[in-house]
Amino acid sequence: YSPSRNTPKWTSQVVTYRIGSYTRDIPRVTVNQLVAKAFNMWSKEIPLSFRRVTMGTADIMIGFARGAHGDFYPFDGPGGTLAHAFQPGPGLGGDAHFDQDEHWTDGKGIGVNFLVVATHELGHSLGLGHSSDPNSVMYPTYGVGDAENFELSPGDIREIQELYVQILPE
Numbered sequence: 001y002s003p004s005r006n007t008p009k010w011t012s013q014v015v016t017y018r019i020g021s022y023t024r025d026i027p028r029v030t031v032n033q034l035v036a037k038a039f040n041m042w043s044k045e046i047p048l049s050f051r052r053v054t055m056g057t058a059d060i061m062i063g064f065a066r067g068a069h070g071d072f073y074p075f076d077g078p079g080g081t082l083a084h085a086f087q088p089g090p091g092l093g094g095d096a097h098f099d100q101d102e103h104w105t106d107g108k109g110i111g112v113n114f115l116v117v118a119t120h121e122l123g124h125s126l127g128l129g130h131s132s133d134p135n136s137v138m139y140p141t142y143g144v145g146d147a148e149n150f151e152l153s154p155g156d157i158r159e160i161q162e163l164y165v166q167i168l169p170e
């Protein structure tokens with residue numbers, strides 16, 4: 001979802017998130033850690049912080065689902081679309097869903113690297129669209145690159161700061 005220029009963004013200082021469902025491929029505590037790591041990738045570049053809640057509704061609801069799962073974007077089984085996320089807003093806005101039919105990995109085994117995909121999805125949850133730079137986290141297709149020292153590209157940092165860092169008038 002590459003939203004237009006006047007993309008919505010989170011206006012609160014703190015954005016809450018909740019992980020509602022998990023995958024059998026990775027231990028829960030590892031999913032929690034990788035989600036926190038994906039949030040930190042972005043939050044270290046902008047004046048926005050994220051807080052995990054374990055009950056009630058959160059701004060960003062995160063979960064794994066397969067096939068049709070209650071929004072207009074049913075998943076497609078193994079391969080194809082790996083996940084999707086909605087741009088900032090109420091309700092479904094900001095939510096990130098991961099296709100349970102993928103084989104998810106924490107980076108050690110073979111499979112779809114959860115940290116890489118989560119960082120991409122949270123980019124959407126923060127209001128970013130896609131990038132044409134294959135080195136960008138926001139490139140439309142999944143590529144692992146070197147998952148070892150996986151980090152945001154300079155373009156990703158520029159894009160997120162353009163959205164969230166107020167350039168004060170001279």
Ligand SMILES: CC(C)C[C@H](CS(C)(=N)=N)C(=O)N[C@H]1Cc2cn(c3ccccc23)CCCCCCNC1=O
Nearest residue numbers: 001079080081082083084085117120121139140141142
């Ligand atoms: C960038 C991701 C983390 C998130 C995006 C989805 S989104 C909404 N968050 N931008 C994604 O899943 N892209 C597909 C795009 C895609 C590639 N192919 C496809 C075949 C069918 C359907 C989709 C695809 C060719 C075959 C490879 C299939 C496995 C990899 N899939 C992808 O890269």
Ligand SMILES: [Ca+2]
Nearest residue numbers: 077079081099
């Ligand atoms: Ca899929």
Ligand SMILES: [Zn+2]
Nearest residue numbers: 069071073097
């Ligand atoms: Zn969904």
Ligand SMILES: [Zn+2]
Nearest residue numbers: 001120130140
């Ligand atoms: Zn995307």
